[in-house]
Every structure is written in structure tokens, then in C-alpha cells.
Amino acid sequence: MLIAIGSLTIMGIVLGGLLGVAARFLAVEENPLEEELKELLPGSQCGQCGYVGCSQYAAALAKGEAPITLCPPGGKVVIEALAKKLGVTADLSEHEEKGPEHAFIVEDLCIGCTRCIRECSTDAIMGANKLMHTIIVDACHGCSKCVPVCPTDAIVMVPVRVTLRNWHWPKPEIEQTHSEPKVGHAH
């Protein structure tokens, strides 16, 4: 009886000690939340949030140093996803929802300098030196990083066109028959 209790106690102390030591020396440096937040961000490393890339923004978010409304390409969808993950309420009052946009090159103004091509993090611009460039709309996620680098202001952001494929019914606006209770006036 005593032997059993004694051996189990010793085993418990030894194994517990080992686990404690392992937890200290083999600890994972990265906050697991960081990785999860990074998954939610667009991942195009456009840097419009003010951080170098999406991982850095995710790290700042995980530490609670950055607001969740900094990602323009992600838009409302990403803000809501981040809010849910972090358990905070999304303050959308300062966020201006523009709807999805993509870049568009005004071909008359393009001089073929390739600066925007080097800037684009998703290879959404096609063109070559001294040849006109164009945007591959399917690959452009509207980060607008190419807009300021254009020396001739040939790049503009345009809203994604509504077509028969992506149109859907608007939310119904219902007129209720019951109205505010009317308060009779005395005079």
C-alpha cells in the first residue's frame, strides 16, 4: 500500500517536474492567435495598414496595439471577422464602406514605365517597358498601392461592376401599417 502510494507520488513529482521544465524551455514563442488572425487578413502584404505586411499587422492585433479597422482591401467582411475572433465589437462608424473596388489604367495616359507592376503584390498588372499596361481585374483586390506610384496619374480606382452574375435583390424595405402612437394635442 505504502509502496504504491510512494511510487505514484514520486512518479507524479518527477513527471510533473519534467513537464514544467519542458514548458519553460520548449515554449512556442509565437502567439497562436497571431497565426489565426493572419489567416483572416487578405495576405497580399499591401502595407496600407501602416505595418510592413499582414503578419506584422496580425501581431499588432494580437497584442491589442492596433485597431481592427485598418485593412482597406479586406473591407467590412474582414473587420467583422476580426471583431468576432478578438471578441470585440466592431466600431464601423469611422469605417467608410466603399464596396469592392479594383484599379483601372487609363490607357491613353499610360507611358509604360512598369512602376506599378513592381508595386503590385498580386501580379494583377500586365505590361512591359514602353508598352501599355492593363489590370487583370480577377487578380486585383483593390489595395490601391499602384495609384500613388504612377507618374502620369493613369491609375484610378473604380467600383466592381454589377453584372447579371453578381446582382442580387436588395433588402426589402417594409412599410409597417402600424405607426407611432399619435399623441393628441390639447389645442
Place this chain on the structure above:
Amino acid sequence: MKLFPIRGGIHPDYRKEQTSEKAIVVMPMPAALYIPLQQHIGAPADVLVAEGDLVKKGQMIARNQGTVSASQHAPTSGRIRTVTEVTAPHPSGLPQTTIILEPDGKDEWADLPEPIADPFSADTHTINDRVAQSGIVGMGGAAFPSAIKLNLGEQKKLEILLLNGAECEPYLTCDDRVMREYPDEIIDGARIMAHALGTPRVVIGIEQNKPQAIEIMTKAASAFPEIKVVAVPVQYPMGSERHLVQAITGRETPARKLTADLGIVVHNVSTTRAVHHAIRFGRPLIARVVTVSGGAIREPNNVLTPIGARVADLVEFCGGFSARPESVVNGGPMMGQPLPSLEVPVVKGTSGILALTAEEINDRPTSACIRCGSCVTVCPCGLSPVDMAAFVRKDNLEGAAKLGVMDCFSCGSCSWVCPSHIPLVHYFNYAKGVLNDLERESRKNERIKTLAEVRVIRIEKATEAKRAALAARKPASDATPPSNSGEAKAATEEKANA
């Protein structure tokens, strides 16, 4: 044959008698035809003609492209006026690329593909290729390219080809008339399709409110023991393929699965007739029977209409309006969609054009939900419309999705029954649209993430290659190996300066 009950459903006022006893009439060729490149689910067809081209009747003028698509053909001979953007027969009123054809009045046929002499010894591919080549799409309204559905036999073991002759929408009688007037063509088309699919049995489901059609089809099918005509109860939405399958086999199609997963393929009766024409005569789908009805139409009728005729011309042919229509609907009154104008064309999926008066629409102001639960009782999908609508109203689309809003197929029974006139199905259409948008967006984000990752890898590789090239060049010119790349760079610069 033993039938099985389906869940929920409603019994609206059918009002089919306005057109059901009138024989199909042929519409004369209008002054111009507007043939959209996309009249089906999938990718738009690739245009083959240009302004000024002369085309013959039945000539292919736009070819299917991609896996899910359908070709378009000239409904008559004439000259191509132009290919331009024209308002689509779609509630959004958005334009789509459309071929405008001016008929020359000669109605001359092009050289059609040879009829398949013995389709029952032809293989599946020959039949499916012909169906695809003929631009046939589902004519019940959804307009899914039929050839793709006929290929299902290669992937799955199929037991039954189910022909949908239920026509459960009020007003519509086009399938009823086609069954009464062309039973042999439907039976022949069905046998060909069953052969292509490899199904041993064919079942034709017709609602009991079409006794003549049931009688005529039963007689026409009597020579073929594998074909059975079944009279199904009158209950909207019996014509939904999932519900028809359930009524006939007792099996419910799981959410996000196809009826083909149960071994059953459903085709509309008019589609079957189009297949008969394509196989036996090589004729593509260039005209369809459209029910023109509703209280505001002077002479309601079933009209054989060339594809691309404008709704305005079709209404004109039916005597014009006798009253001011409150709404002109494309399809039936339950699931049909309002048309943005009369200047839109009739397409392959147009089963009806209904000009409804204010009285028929019976639009009432919405009042508060009284929790009567009628919508839950009638929902044929077993959903809870009242709860889903509450979530959608508060923009909690995720909550609505959890309750299964994506399984709603917008039959409209809940809106029809609601005593408070809450536009329930509108909420669900909106929710489904937004959820589809989000789905598309997340797919795009995935793609863009990959693009960005691939670019980073490429740039790293290019930098690495540059460094390697520089390191390789250095010892060849200088004979002494550099200690680091910084030195090598400085040395090259020195050389350039000298």
C-alpha cells in the same frame, strides 16, 4: 403506383382555364429578334457572327464555351443588324450582350446536322453531343444546359428518368398544351434520353388538374412498358424537382446534393420534345411555347414564340393589354420574376409572360408578425421562415444560414400564406444573394493570397539567382574569390568606373 406525401405546400387559385383549352398558336416573325448570348446557367456563349452577316434558320450564331454553357442559333433566316448590349429579361434591368437579327421573311433553313437514324444503337456521346450542339437547356425555367444533365449516367448509376409535367405554377399551361398536342414527340424524346442516361425506367409526373394530358400521355406511353405516367396530387410546389422525386419515390434529396445522387434525373417535358427535334431532325432549339396570360392580357394564349421575340411583340400578338398591368412577370406568379420593361426578349427559359392587374397581385402593406406559424407549416423544405426572416431583418445572415436559408428555393409559399403580408421570400432572396457574394469574395481572397505568396517566392528566387550570377561572374574576371558579395559589388563598380 404508390405515391408519397410531400411536406407543406399551398393550394393557390390556379386560373389555368384562361389558356388551357386553347390550342397552341404560332406567332408571326417580328421585325427583329434579340438573342442574348446567355439564356442559361453557366458561361455566356461565344459570338460567331458580326454586323451585316447573313444567317440561315437554325445556323449556330454563338457557340458554347467552357464546361457549363449552351449555344445559340438563328430562329429564322436574315441579316445580323448588330451585336450590342440590350436589357436582359431579368429583374435587375441590367444589360447583356445580345445579337440582333433582322428576319428576311424567307425563313430558309441552314444545312442542319444529319438526323441520328437509330438513336437507340447510338452511344451516349453521340446523343449528348447533338443535344449540346442544338443549344438545348431546361425549359421548365431554370435553363440548365441539358447535355450536362444527360452526362450524369456516366458518373452515377441511374434508375429513373423522371419527366416533369407537374406544371404547378398557377396560370401556366404551356407544358399541359405541349403534352396534349405532341405526346408522341415527348415519348420519343424521353426514350432517347433514357437510352443516353442508361435508366431502365421512365416516369412522367403530371398533376391531377390536367386530366386530358394524363389521358393522352398514358395512351401514348401504352406501347412502351418501361414508361409510366403518374398522376400526382395538386399541391404547389409539386413541380420542384426535389419534391416531385419525393412524391414519386418517397426519398428526400439531401441538402446540397442532386436528385441524381438518388439515381433519378429530372427533365421538363418540353425539354424532352426539344431533344426529339434535335435527334430526329437535327433541329436546334429556336422556338418555345410560352403561356401569355393574366388579367391584363386581352387574348390569353399559348404561343409558339421564336427565341428572341420581344415581350412587347408577344403581348401585341395576344391583343395587347385590356387593362393597365401592375406587373409583367417572367414565369409563373409564384416564382416568376418581374420584368424591367417590355423591351426584353423571350428566352429559352421563358415559360410564361403574365400581365397581372393590381387585383391579381393583391399587394398589401406589411404589418407585424403575429406568430401564427403558417409559414412554418407550409414551407415545403421544412424550414422556419419566421425565424430566418427575423435574422435577415437584423442583418444576422450567419444566423439565417444556420437555419438553412441556403436550402430555400424561393417557392414563395411562405409569402403567399403570411396573413401579415411580410415579404418573407424577398428577405431570403436578399440573404442568399449576400451569402453568395461573401462566398465569391472569400474564394477571390484565397486566390489573391496564393498570388501574393507565389510572387514573394518568385522575387526571392530572382534575387538569389542574381546573387549567384554575380558571385559566378566575379571570380572569372578577377581570379580571386570574393570574401563577400559587398566586396564583389564594389569591385564591379570600380571596374565600371575605370
